[in-house]
């Protein structure tokens with residue numbers, strides 16, 4: 001469960017290296033499609049109506065006057081006046097952060113990752129009648145964003161994995177969780193945060209010094225997506241691939257230290 005790099009066969013053919021097949025793809029909301037030299041993340045996503053309203057900048061504006069990035073996006077849209085929603089921001093953010101080229105050890109060419117969304121609210125979307133989707137919503141439930149499983153899966157994840165991180169995200173291929181997004185003062189922050197949460201949906205844990213990690217930061221991950229919401233590193237992609245090969249969430253190394261824990265608790 002704690003991720004340790006393993007030796008995979010060195011080959012340019014990704015289908016020989018990553019053996020990923022889903023017994024019943026209709027039950028799996030997020031799938032990795034492995035091709036010879038590229039990978040597609042195919043995500044079936046069902047937005048809550050709170051995601052379908054125009055993205056609001058810090059000052060409440062939706063026309064781009066309050067956020068430089070939003071203004072640039074609105075200016076580049078072919079149809080001026082089309083609203084740019086929270087959902088648009090989330091999907092663009094995830095595509096930008098996860099969809100790129102990666103260098104994987106043992107693969108002799110750069111690996112292109114594409115992100116493809118199938119939206120439940122899109123009348124033109126094509127999917128199986130019994131396809132399972134994962135949810136995303138704007139919520140004011142907490143001062144942060146997070147991914148949570150349905151309440152009936154809570155607690156049992158902790159017992160199953162022995163990892164405190166798994167108490168609220170009891171991840172499985174069939175139940176990857178639901179994204180709850182907070183509001184952010186900048187569109188760029190919003191896009192990076194949703195990309196971090198999407199990492200959990202893909203099956204990987206946090207790397208930063210969260211309280212449920214006993215304030216232990218995974219070494220060498222300072223600029224990782226799962227640490228500082230910065231950018232997705234190859235190791236994070238490898239962990240996602242492992243999660244989908246094994247059906248088990250992959251966690252960054254974690255050390256329990258009561259000394260570190262109490263030092264932080266009493267500092268506050």
Ligand SMILES: [Zn+2]
Pocket residue numbers: 196197200205206
């Ligand atoms: Zn997280």
